Amino acid sequence: MSQLSPGPGDAIRVAVSAVIFSLRSDPDADRLMIPLVRRTRAPHEGMWALPGGWPGTTEGLDDAAARTLAETTALTPSYLEQLYTFGDVDRSPTRVVSVVYWALLRSDLVDAQRAVAGAPENVEWFDVDDLPALAFDHNHIAGYALWRLRNKVGYSRIAAGLLPDEFTLTELREVYETVLGRRLDPSNFRRLLEGSEELVPTESFRTGKHRPARLYRYNADAEVETLGPLEA
């Protein structure tokens, strides 16, 4: 029981990985995507994997996740939230326990960071619903992250992490539709959101080829049931 006694824990190594969701534009529509890194050595050389690496001895797990993500992809989300720790015995040729983090990253911030840091080699964005066969158990991990995201979007303001500060109800609905992977009834959606205390109408409007649409923002004063970083 002592945390100082020699034990089998010695033979298990700790890694960190990250699943970063963003809405990337297709010619037709936005798609929910994650960045993957092509492995350059064994095991699974040449396969795509989640960005990640090894925590330093004097580095906390959160810091390690942010650092390894930045080193591999040049991406820096405002906040990474711990998702789950994967430790199946056979998930890697040697015994590795992976502490996985996730984040939402606004598309315009991805582009802005790319403009500064350049696009790293061996990194590409993939549609979460159309991933290739990934290294290790990373398909399983990505699938779990997606399940949690789709589950969470129903009862939280998670969509805020994928939108600018002000947005139209149509833009908000489209984020929900992309994340959930299905169409929502526009009238029902509008009625539900307009009646909630979650959203605050602004005095600004989006103008363009359609008739002007009012911009909304999330109500910072509304009581949020689950105040996790992903909803901040």
Place this chain on the structure above:
Amino acid sequence: MSQLSPGPGDAIRVAVSAVIFSLRSDPDADRLMIPLVRRTRAPHEGMWALPGGWPGTTEGLDDAAARTLAETTALTPSYLEQLYTFGDVDRSPTRVVSVVYWALLRSDLVDAQRAVAGAPENVEWFDVDDLPALAFDHNHIAGYALWRLRNKVGYSRIAAGLLPDEFTLTELREVYETVLGRRLDPSNFRRLLEGSEELVPTESFRTGKHRPARLYRYNADAEVETLGPLEA
């Protein structure tokens, strides 16, 4: 990046711990309590700590959590859910990353398991709102588990994990009150629950010194938004 390359990950050890909530009877009322184990060696010898230990090299994390919990406390919840992984650099004299699990355990099952396995030495139940100073960062961990439980009870059928299969609305309200640590208005509670699809009235009644009270059960067919093991 390779999961086979030698790296600092080697110097970090992996442990598992568990926070087991149950409603234990006081002369006056039920209290929300967790079992703690008194440490018999350094570091923090003599202090109370969460039950736990080291995963075996060929043992998954879930199995390790269940095994070490049984070895230290003789308790076997029907299901342990992973809560969070704690990895701050200074949480232990040596670098230990602790994968923490939690569970709800019905009071009558605690008693039944005790009757079979006996009461292990060095184990006691403590009121979650009145914990002593614990070893390592275990006060922090227990506080986080309690926060998650209180947060989750609001939007899930988590109370089912603390109740028998059939229960009166008063019993259900008392579980909520004990978990949340505050009184709820009985009429509002009754109105809210009777109007939901969550509960199904049975044809049985609890009789005693008060007037008979109808027994309810959770509706197995109702769609639950967050289908975690704690709500099963």
